[in-house]
Each structure stands twice: as C-alpha cells, then as structure tokens.
Amino acid sequence: MFDSLRVPVIVAPMAGGPSTPELVAAAGRAGAFGYLAGGYLTAANLAEQIAAVRRLSDGVFGVNLFVPGIRSTVDLSAYVERMNREAARFDTRPGEPRWDDDGYSAKLDLLVESRVPVVSFTFGLPAESDVERLHEVGTTVVVTVTSPDEARQAAEVGADALCVQGFEAGGHRSLFTDDPDDPCGGPLYGLLAALRLVSSVTDLPLVAAGGIVHGADVAAVLTAGAVAVQSGTAFLQADEAGTNATHRRALAEGGRLTEFTRAFSGRPARGLVNRFLREHSDHAPAAYPQLHRLTKPVRAASSQAGDPEAMSLWAGQTYALARTGPAAEIIDTLWNEAREALTRVTKRFA
Template sequence: MLLESLPVPVIAAPMAGGPSTPELVAAVGGAGGLGFLPAGYLTPDALADRIARTTALSTAPFGVNLFVPGPDGGAAEARAYRRLLVDQSGLEPGEPRWDDDSYPAKLELLLALRVPVVSFTFGLPSASDVDRLRAAGTTTVATVTTPAEAEQAARVGVDALCVQGVDAGGHRGTFADDGRSPGGGELLGLLTALRLVGARVSLPLIAAGGIAHGADVAAVLAAGAVAAQLGTAFLACPEAGTAPAHRQALAEGTRRTALTRAFSGRPARGLVNRFLTEHTPHAPAAYPRVHHLTKPIRASGDPELMSMWAGQAYPLARSVPAAQLVADLNGQAVEAIARANARIRPL
C-alpha cells in the first residue's frame, strides 16, 4: 500500500482555510513524503483547480481530505450565540447556516480524477463509497480519535486509519460532538490512542497530534504507526498559506493552546486569544453553523479575533522550506532510532 511504501514516513496534514497549498503538497511529495489537500470549505470547482495545480507542480502521489457532513442541528443555539456576539462584543457575524460542504459533488470529483489517497474527517463514508473509491484505485483513510471510532471505521472497509491525539492542532476528528467535554468526547493523547487503537484493529495506522521533530516520528513508528502526520510543523514553511498574523503568533511562541468551539461549533485546538477566552464558555456544538457566523470576524486579520489553529508542540515549528523539513525529520528520526538501539539491549 502507498502509505507503507513512502520513502519518508511523513505526511503533511490537510489544513483547511488556506494553509495547505498546492505548492506545499507538491514540495512534501517531491521530498518523499505525502502531502494532503483539504477539500473543506472549498467549492467543487475550487477543489478541482487545486488538484490541477498540484498535479502540474509534481508527479508525486498526494491525498485529498473530505469533511463528512453531520446532521442538521443546533439552529436555535447558534442563533443565540450570534445574538451574544452582537450584544456583548459589538461584532458583525455572518448567518449561522447549515450545509453539507458539497460533500457528494466533491466525492464524485475525486472518483473521476482517481486521486491516489482520500481521507475523511468528522465521520465515515458509506461502505459503498469506500468500494467505489477502491475500484478507482484510491486508498481510503478515516480519521479517528478513539478505539470505538476505529472499530466503526474498520467495519465500513477503509484501508487505513489516521489516529488523532488530543494534542493535535485544528479540529478534532470526533465522529460526534457531545457538546459537553472540551474535545467532544474522550480525550486521549496520541501514544495512548495509537496503542489502544492498534490493540483493537489490524489496519495500518497514521499517527497525528503534537509531532514536531524526527524523534516524534521515530516514537510513533515504534508505537505501531506506518507514518506520522504533521500539520502545525508545516505552518511556518514558506509554501504554506498561513495568514501573516497566525505565522507571527506561531513564531513568537508565547501563547498557550486550548480546545474551543468558539470559532466553528466543533472542538478544535488553537492559540489562546481574546475571542477564544471570552466565547469558549458560550459556544454551542453547532457545526458548521458557528463556522459560518464567525467567518467575517475571523477574516478581520486581528490576531485576537482569528482562529489560529496550533498543536501543543507548536513552539518547535521552524520556518524552513517544506522539502528541507521533510529531510530534517527523516534525519532526526534515523538518529533517534540509532540512540534507542544503542540504549535497548536484549537481556
């Protein structure tokens, strides 16, 4: 399988909203890793354009990530949240509407283009769609956060799992948001999640969450993963479409991270700012309605109002070209494994 034969077992995570550009994806693939384009928030035409740009830049395989739509709910709660933003903060939100993110049309596009890898976040594809993708030569990956989700994913027949720890930046890949716990459900660190999932299913595992150094890559490979997926580590690369204020905040490295529903209505980890602090206690579990109502606020460019997603290891991110980062991660992993081999001896 493609995931198990990558020259470098490093995957650039799909980061929706701008950071994951065709240039970033092509650079990671050209360096021996696997880059991912995010389909989230894009129209099918915009996604087709990004795929075309990526294939024009590189012949390396790449992946595309789809957001699986959930049920239409939380309308009243989202409207109440909108009123709170207007009344207490004087902000000008958008309308809290629900949509399916054009999921069916995007899926058909990926089938037609025979994209090498397709991953799913926020839920699972149908078993019949997994079969259709496999017939098109596509490897399918489901994002999971718990062993129970992993077992559900295995039952629909996906080829691999991306196991996401709570230390990851950006949105949690939970299938459902309970609306109560900060992360929408059980909060497992990456190594714990990886080992528990590996004990329950026999699929190849990709590890995601808090990985920023080659030693982390070596650690998750030793724990059973076939590859490590990094998102935040690539945000500082020049090829990434990271917003200037977000890039600066990452470089400063002074903010802590926290989980919040304030920006989208789904749990996500980001750098703490004024908006996150003031509105996390009031934000409902109402994705994508909250995403749409905060969109004009987030577009302000004000670092105190933006969603600046980041994992817990973000201070380790370096501003280097993506290809160099992949090479450095590989070299660091080799060194880490050599140190471990020198330390661990048969009894």
C-alpha cells in the first residue's frame, strides 16, 4: 500500500481539529497520503468528513480510530477540585469525568460500510474479528505501536502494516497499556531504535513516526527500513489544517520545550510546556478519557481567550522547524530535501 505512494509521506491523524478533509485531500493530490482523525468524532460527523474527502479528491486516504481502553477506577476527586479552580479562571465549569468508548463500534461499522481504503488504530490492539471485517471489504489495516512486544501482538491479529511511533512524536503515545506508575506510560524508544527493534520481530511494512519535519529525516528512516514516514507536527501549521489560532501562535513563537503529560487527557502525550502542564502533571491520574472530558471546557475557554497556558499544545520535539504554507508545498519540500540528502550521502559511499 504505502510503498506505492509517489511521495512516501503520510499526514498523521490529529484528533481535536487539526485534521480536516481539506488537509487529507491536499495530501492525496500531492502524491502523498492523509488520514482523517476519527477520535472524538461521532459516527455521523466522521461520515460527513469521509464524504467531503471523496468530493475533494479521488486519492486514497485513511481513517484512524482510538481503540477503547479499560475503564479506570481511580479516585478523581482531588483532580476534579483542581479543575474547579482552573475553570474559575475562565468563568466556566469543568466537564463530567466520564468514561466512554468514543463510539468505537458505530465508527467501525461505518468504515466497513464505507469501504475506507486504509484504517489505522491507536491506543491499543483491535480485536482480530474487527481486522477480519475490514479485510473482507478490502481495507488495509495499520496498527500504531511503540515497542517490539506491541508489534508482535499487532502481527498476530492480522495487521497489514505497522506505524512505529518514537518518543519524539507529538500528541498521545500509542501505548497498548498505560502504566500508571510510569510518568511516560511505559518504555521509551527513539524512532530509529524502535524501527530496528520492531523490524527484528516482524516482516510487516513499517511506517516511521516521531519528530519528522525535514526531508533528511525522511531519507534517514527510509534508509533504516521504513516504507513511508508519518508526521503530524510538520503539518500543524499547514494552510488546510484546522489547528486553532492560539495553538498556531504558540508553535510559531517557539522557545518552549516539549514534555510528556497526563494533565489534559489522562494518557501520556507530548506537548509544549505551559502553566497547566507544569502545575498539574504531577497530580494527574492515569484515567483516560475521564480527564479528557473533565478538562475539555477549560481547554476550550483557554483557546477562545487566546491564552496558551491552559490548553493542550500538542507538538513533537522538532516543532520549531516545521513550516507554514499549503500542504502540497510542505510535501514537495520534504521530498526534494529527502532526495538531496540521499544524493549527498550516496556520494560518501562512492
């Protein structure tokens, strides 16, 4: 599938707004590939986005789903009280810290019915029966993994390809199991190390994700055995992205480090360091999506107020080097830089 792309660049699914039908379609028209982010959408909303992509482009595209996790029973009362104080800053109220499965079954039914070309899974392992349903309608199944053990499990349920996520990546870690005693949720592997370790346990095609914002990065991971690269941070400031204005401004200003935190959602995710992250990370329990629901009104109010200090500013470690402009120009630049890097290195071996 991905080894047939004219440009082996995949625009990552970015839930919560940045992924749009326009961004996915632009990637397809540029000879690359894009994912819609099914996370946080209802099945009806997702159906509308799928239809929009098909109106805008006849290119191949994909949809990403969040695999439901185990309901946490941790006591959230102390964190709820912290969020009551945060919400008061913005004259709003926290959300209800409820668990749900993100409408997983309804969205999976939709993707089977719609015969979406590629479906990827994040946050866990899809059931083998879910993979079989997608295969029956000709869908390619991709599972996002962070370790060789997860790669083995994904291969066993019938995945066609793996997206290997290094710790450099922005946004949520795609851990199958979130260890509540580990602030990062589990073992950390850099992208090149993860590619090498995963390729030692499976022959499945590998897509590389984590910190890729320059064509030399593309060349490096293709040389290391990946069939394509996947990047979200490189496209957060694309014209077609739905990234909100406050987030865009923080990315453009730069100067912030990135760190993992559970403070916003209850799962480890990499974002720009701000006041909320500093003050609440050490107190946030491993409870997703309860914390995501709880903090949502605060994050929305912070964004609306133009205040970047109480919203989730997801971004990879190399965010400061990401570009602005049309997605097609970003893709073309990445590919031209990759070819230049490969040519330069090839001369060293002559």
